[in-house]
Amino acid sequence: MKDVAIIGVGQSSFVRGYEGSIRELAFEAFREAMKDAGITQKEVDASVFCSAPEYDKQRSPAGVLAEYLGLIPQPTFYAESVCSSSSTGVKLGYSMIKSGLHDIVVVLGFQKMSEITSAESQERMGRGADIQWEAPFGTMMPAYYALYAQAYMAKHGLTHDDLMNVRIKASTYGVINERAVYRKPVKPEDFKQGDPEAKMAGPVAWPLRVGDCCANADGSSCIILANAEKAKALSKKPVWIIGIGAASEAVNMAARPDFTKGLSVGYAAAAQAYKMAGITVKNVKVAEVHDCFTIAEIMAYEGLGFAPMGEGKQLIREKATYKEGRIPVNVDGGLLSKGHPIGATGGSQIRTIVLQIRGEAGPMQVAGEPDIGLVHNIGGVGLYGNVTIFGR
Amino acid sequence: MGFEKFGRKSFTAVTKTSKFVDLLAEGKVEGTVCKDCGAKFFPPRADCAKCLSKNMDWFEMPKKGKLETFTTAYYAPFGFEADPPYTMGVVDFGGGLKLFARIAKDIKPEEVKVGMDVTIRPLKYDDGQISFEVSKT
Numbered sequence: 001m002k003d004v005a006i007i008g009v010g011q012s013s014f015v016r017g018y019e020g021s022i023r024e025l026a027f028e029a030f031r032e033a034m035k036d037a038g039i040t041q042k043e044v045d046a047s048v049f050c051s052a053p054e055y056d057k058q059r060s061p062a063g064v065l066a067e068y069l070g071l072i073p074q075p076t077f078y079a080e081s082v083c084s085s086s087s088t089g090v091k092l093g094y095s096m097i098k099s100g101l102h103d104i105v106v107v108l109g110f111q112k113m114s115e116i117t118s119a120e121s122q123e124r125m126g127r128g129a130d131i132q133w134e135a136p137f138g139t140m141m142p143a144y145y146a147l148y149a150q151a152y153m154a155k156h157g158l159t160h161d162d163l164m165n166v167r168i169k170a171s172t173y174g175v176i177n178e179r180a181v182y183r184k185p186v187k188p189e190d191f192k193q194g195d196p197e198a199k200m201a202g203p204v205a206w207p208l209r210v211g212d213c214c215a216n217a218d219g220s221s222c223i224i225l226a227n228a229e230k231a232k233a234l235s236k237k238p239v240w241i242i243g244i245g246a247a248s249e250a251v252n253m254a255a256r257p258d259f260t261k262g263l264s265v266g267y268a269a270a271a272q273a274y275k276m277a278g279i280t281v282k283n284v285k286v287a288e289v290h291d292c293f294t295i296a297e298i299m300a301y302e303g304l305g306f307a308p309m310g311e312g313k314q315l316i317r318e319k320a321t322y323k324e325g326r327i328p329v330n331v332d333g334g335l336l337s338k339g340h341p342i343g344a345t346g347g348s349q350i351r352t353i354v355l356q357i358r359g360e361a362g363p364m365q366v367a368g369e370p371d372i373g374l375v376h377n378i379g380g381v382g383l384y385g386n387v388t389i390f391g392r
Numbered sequence: 393m394g395f396e397k398f399g400r401k402s403f404t405a406v407t408k409t410s411k412f413v414d415l416l417a418e419g420k421v422e423g424t425v426c427k428d429c430g431a432k433f434f435p436p437r438a439d440c441a442k443c444l445s446k447n448m449d450w451f452e453m454p455k456k457g458k459l460e461t462f463t464t465a466y467y468a469p470f471g472f473e474a475d476p477p478y479t480m481g482v483v484d485f486g487g488g489l490k491l492f493a494r495i496a497k498d499i500k501p502e503e504v505k506v507g508m509d510v511t512i513r514p515l516k517y518d519d520g521q522i523s524f525e526v527s528k529t
Contacts, residue, residue, distance in 0.1 A: 147481070
């Protein structure tokens with residue numbers, strides 16, 4: 001299906017403490033994507049802005065950012081599904097174009113997490129879960145994902161070393177990604193229990209440790225979508241959206257059917273996307289998955305069908321998801337090392353896959369000219385799941 | 393008594409299920425059941441997600457369950473700084489009924505195991521907040 005293509009991608013560097021406001025942060029990704037697409041603002045019909053609320057003070061950011069980017073008086077609006085906001089934005093943009101309403105749509109994800117403290121950030125993120133019935137216990141994102149990690153360790157024989165090896169893989173590519181927030185290598189000794197020098201070893205929400213948690217960051221991403229006619233006219237290398245899946249799940253942990261089976265939204269969104277694309281998992285040559293925590297990458301392998309349920313650990317043990325492996329995953333550093341500026345994350349994952357399919361990923365480029373790539377982007381603790389498949 | 397009394401720190405003051413807190417004060421941990429279709433819910437709901445009825449009643453949660461999974465938090469979000477470490481977990485009572493809560497301090501961290509038999513009990517904090525916790529059978 002070649003109805004909607006990506007004709008431009010952009011991303012700011014992901015950093016701690018961006019020295020500028022959210023509109024200036026948004027400009028960084030937008031400028032790069034517009035130059036990539038080779039278009040001017042007059043050619044853009046509409047824009048969708050994506051972030052998780054309450055990190056900055058701006059209410060209704062879409063109009064404010066659209067004006068700063070020179071995208072008025074065109075229609076603009078705001079999309080939110082916490083950590084998957086910009087995947088949701090791309091789905092909306094796709095729908096706006098496919099419906100025939102618009103020809104070219106800009107989807108811009110942004111987050112400036114450093115406007116608040118880490119403890120405040122934990123509280124905000126915890127409130128992306130059930131504020132009435134769970135937040136009163138002092139919940140936070142690492143604790144929720146730790147519930148899954150604990151269940152996987154008890155049932156599937158997942159080990160701390162498996163989780164550590166996901167982090168080590170991420171760091172391998174964080175080192176070579178100049179847009180990543182965490183560019184240092186991670187070594188097994190960094191996880192050594194009881195060693196005060198081991199900076200990744202400290203418990204956060206057991207069994208998850210510091211090194212199992214993604215890096216908070218400030219950042220922006222921009223994806224420019226066009227219909228087939230415009231894409232063919234404007235772009236030498238359009239990358240087509242060939243499959244989209246999205247799903248939702250009960251917010252409260254008490255309503256989750258089985259913690260040993262991972263996130264239901266991962267399975268549901270993947271099934272929809274594969275069906276729409278008319279492909280199977282075997283056709284996917286490179287993937288970006290939502291590794292907000294190491295356990296989340298293991299669960300993603302299973303939800304996407306890269307490994308059977310409960311066997312995700314085997315892929316990291318066999319190094320199958322390294323750049324040279326059977327199915328390269330997060331070879332840009334992932335959320336763990338590249339960073340996770342919530343609203344910008346999905347767009348950044350999409351940018352990585354677009355560059356891979358175009359053969360422009362530089363030192364991160366996967367061999368064999370990948371023709372099909374996949375993005376898996378989760379919001380909250382599997383509250384929202386988005387899988388988007390791209391092809392040439 | 394309003395819902396701001398619930399938990400270590402409540403983020404919700406007004407809900408049609410605030411009777412939950414009164415029941416905790418009486419020593420009972422209760423969910424809601426739909427009088428029309430029989431669907432049971434925990435946490436409690438004022439409205440039935442299955443048949444859209446608003447005709448709900450309270451029922452006492454089972455006493456015996458198994459700990460499905462758990463985590464120990466060594467850091468806490470804003471407003472909970474005095475509490476770590478604290479352990480939270482999911483209890484499965486069977487029949488689709490589960491709950492999420494903190495695990496009682498009298499269970500030593502090394503004793504907590506996936507699959508262990510547990511029960512639940514109301515809990516009153518020194519500052520007057522009311523909650524419930526997972527405890528030994």
